[in-house]
Amino acid sequence: MTGVLPSPRVTIAALLLAAVGVATGCAEAGTGTPNTTPSSADESSAAPTSTAEPATPAARLAATLSDEDLVGQVLMPYAYGASATEVSTGSAAGNRKLAGVDTPAEMIERYRLGGLILVGFSADDPTGSNQPTTNVDDTAQVRQLTTGLQQAAGRLPAAALPDGGGELPLLIGTDQEFGIVTRITQGVTILPSAMAAGAAGRPELTEAAWRAAGTELAALGVNVDFAPVADVLGVDSTVIGSRSYSADPAVAAAQVGAAVRGLQAAGVAATLKHFPGHGHTAVDSHGDLPVLDQDRDALGAADLPPFVAGIDAGAGLVMSGHLDVTAVDPGVAATFSRKVLTDLLRGELGFDGVAVTDGMNMAPAQVLPPGEAAVAAINAGNDLILMPPNVSAAYDGLLAALRDGSLPRERLQQAVTRVLTLKQRLAGAAAPPMTVLGAAGHYAAARQLAAAAxxxxxxxxxxxxxxxxxxxxxxxxxxxxxxxxxxxxxxxxxxxxxxxxxxxxxxxxxxxxxxxxxxxxxxxxxxxxxxxxxxxxxxxxxxxxxxxxxxxxxxxRGAAPAPGRLPVPVEGLPATSCTG
Missing domain, CATH: 3.40.50 (Rossmann fold)
Known part of the structure; x- marks a missing residue:
């Protein structure tokens, strides 16, 4: 049986937002000075000793880590290759360009990585533009790959808590949303899309289906799912589509909470995305910076409820969107906005888990060089840098900024503590056997949800x-x-x-x-x-x-009803209609 993530710490009643202005007194995020201090991932410098004993095992471990280990723990890149240690000539060339190494295992060891994302795409995938390779072929290969990645991470100083507190896993994530964004498609139970679940309107079926899906991800060695999508779909949006549960914030909130509970009951950390909401935009953040132009009241009423519900359900991560949230911090992508990520997400919504960026190889994040972008994202309140376009540059930029003070050590240790805390919550349980993949009970849960939709x-x-x-x-x-x-x-x-x-x-x-x-x-x-x-x-x-x-x-064939309701308004058509 897989481990169960902790129960939520906050309540929707306490958090549903009285749409008030966000406090603006915090300083803007610094950008650091990337790539100015030559460094090697093989160097080691001791972290200064604090006079106060850190309160948690994760914090105590973070306080002992070298500069290099602290920096590595906030990086979660992709890698080329279907194996941790044996890759093709082309994959080795890709890894050398990305990180100066040949294999994924070498990337983990050289940069002391906190995590790695498995990537891939299909012809119908709207996120394909930032998926430069694939390392998902079949279930046996994925399981072998994740095992090799964990073996590489187990040799790092950040692999175990002090005082025998347990071995900590590498974070291995993927985008298994189901519907049009599904990385692992063969040999696993495929759920209907988020919008189908919204049409069904039965959160208990969503929770059961996502628990089945989480169990299968855990069997494959994946412990972080970059799902569910918490974006509420606006009338004019053509971007998120069926990745969204509904145009109704309350419907979407109920579904998001259910998906989080299901995934995390199976021991897989759920990720709410794309904060504070990509559903009311007409521009795809893969190619440009969308403007979220609702006023503060509309943001609170129409975009935030599913994030609140997911936080209340105990989601392990929230993904910041590459979004210009004009009501909070106009002209600044949420990825780099302290007002969005620290004041709103942490201060108002009370989220204390891991804030992870959207892919930093997407166009809006590349307005800064990789090192500067990584520093700005951490200073804004992110704890994990996802898919930097150049791992070496991101690592060197963070290390240089830590040493010159433009990235405060306290902020980086805070980020690493959150990453290690999440790892601790995911640690200790054996992966389910591969025989759970495509299990009859799992397919039955998917089938029941599909029928209700x-x-x-x-x-x-x-x-x-x-x-x-x-x-x-x-x-x-x-x-x-x-x-x-x-x-x-x-x-x-x-x-x-x-x-x-x-x-x-x-x-x-x-x-x-x-x-x-x-x-x-x-x-x-x-x-x-x-x-x-x-x-x-x-x-x-x-x-x-x-x-x-x-x-x-x-x-x-007339053997079953069609009980679903349109989860989004369609001009000229009723939410549901039967004439016979």
Missing amino acids: ITQVRGSCSGVDGPVTVTASEGRDRTRALLVEALRAGGVEVVDRGGTVVHLVGYGDGTADLSAGAAVTVAMDTPYLLASSRSPSLLATYSSSPASMEALADVL
Whole structure:
């Protein structure tokens, strides 16, 4: 059984925001002086001894660490290669360019890393622009990789608490949101998207599904999930899409809290992102700095509730967004804003876990060189630097700033203490066996959530008459095959042409991908495209997962209801509608 993260320390009642102005008396974050002091990751300098005994084992360990170890613990880069110690020539070249080493294990040891993120992307992945490689091939490979990474980290001074307090794991994270951002796709239980869960509106099903998913991540050696997305989807936003649970802050808050509880009950730390909310923006932060232009009242009412709910549920991490939050600190990305991360996140919301940046290889974070950017992010209140574009430069910049005082030692030790505290919470439990991957009970949890999400937006609730032809927009052969298989398994005759036409549309599709002759159009991503469909029957699954296609087949053949409700408003369409 995996370890369970601690229960929450705050309550929603205490935190739901009376939208008041953020205190502005704190000093702005310094940028440090990167790359000015030559250093080697192999050097060692003793940290000064404090006259006061630190209060916790994590704080006591942080107080003993050298400058180099302190700096390394706040870095969580990616690496090239499917193995910790044996990589291809191309992967070795990538690691040398990124960090001056050949393998992921060497990167961990040289830079005393606090964590490492597993990366990868698919053709439909909107986050692909900052995923330069992949080290996720299959489940056996992932487990072997994470084992090798932990072995490398176990040789570091920061691997154990003082006084026999236990071995501390490397933080190994990935973006396993489900839906369009899913790094590990083969051999594991795939949940429906966040928006599907929002349509279902049953947090208990979300919690059960995410506990199943967390158990499988733990079996693979992943102890941090950069999920759930806590962004509330605005009417004009085209960025976050089905990664968001809902346009309703209360619905999103209930779902986010459930996902956090499920993941952390399985011993995997959850991450709320992208603070303080990416859902009301029209610009993708992978390419430019979005402006979040709500006033302070609107920010408190429309964006913050899911973060409050996730904090109340005990989320281990909050990810700062590359967002210009004009109501709090205009013109400054939240990544570099002390007003956002220290005054708002810490002071007002009471979060005391690990604040992690979004990928620092994204365009808005690269307005500063890697060393300066890392220092500015830590000074603002982040505790962990994710995906620096140059590990060596980030490390050297932090070390130089620590030694010249532009990065206060107290701030860095505070950050490291939070990182070590999270590691302590994740330590001690054996990983579940690989036999839990794709377990029947886990798939049942995903299937139940998918079934509760199916929404009949227009048309009859009595199913369709056979025979049925299933069509889909280009590139969706696999999803179409899943639905055909499920329909046939339920006794429906499926033909290549003729009969009742069921047409599938998904992520990235537009009006040109609609079928004029379809009796039924099904939206497998956001439901907005349904407003342009002339089909007499409209359904939404919000997801193309196997569980969602099986649930859709049951509805189409009249064997199950479509109980979901639209989690976002769609012009001209009701939240739910059945006429038969």
